Amino acid sequence: MSDRLSSASLYTRFFSGTPRVPEYYLGMLGRLDHWDREALVGLDGDEIVGIAEYVRDTTRPCRADIAVLVADPWQRRGLGSVLIGCLTQLAGRRGITGFDADVVLTNRPALLFVHHGWPAARSTRDGGAAHFTLPLAT
Structure with missing residues (x-):
């Protein structure tokens, strides 16, 4: 997948200038x-x-951090939304009631997705990122 990711996509997901998907990930x-x-x-x-x-x-088992990475040719085609929708359903069945997400402020598509797709989202700013608290629908 690394070959289909621009440096901008890698930066907005991993918050660093990594040239490929990192080994730790x-x-x-x-x-x-x-x-x-x-x-x-x-x-x-x-x-x-x-x-x-x-x-x-681990300290708040009803919450989880969420992240998404979509190859550049597939961005803005709804794939991320479908993956998040399916993941949200799984998480809800496993007792998770909300997600936390950090989004780089230059990642306008992700910011728009959160604002339009999660009307109850709350956010704070931390440097060059927004931290979102995203409740799961009950």
Whole structure:
């Protein structure tokens, strides 16, 4: 998937200038337990074109951090929304009542998605990012 990600896409997901999907992230995907750590992928044939994941907060087990990464050719086509929708359903069945998400302020599509797709979202700013508290629909 790294070959289909621009430096801007990598920066907005990992908050760094990494040239490829980082090894630590790939390792984390290999340690999914499908309860506290879950990920869903979008495929085009056998190529991964999107990933949405959550990691449950160990101090607040009803909350989880959520993140999405979509290959550049697939952005703005609804794949991220579908992955988030499916992940939200899984999380809700597993006792998660809300997500936390950090979004780089230059990532306008993600900011618009949160504002339009999560009307009850609350946010704070921390430097060059917005931290969102996203309640799951009950």
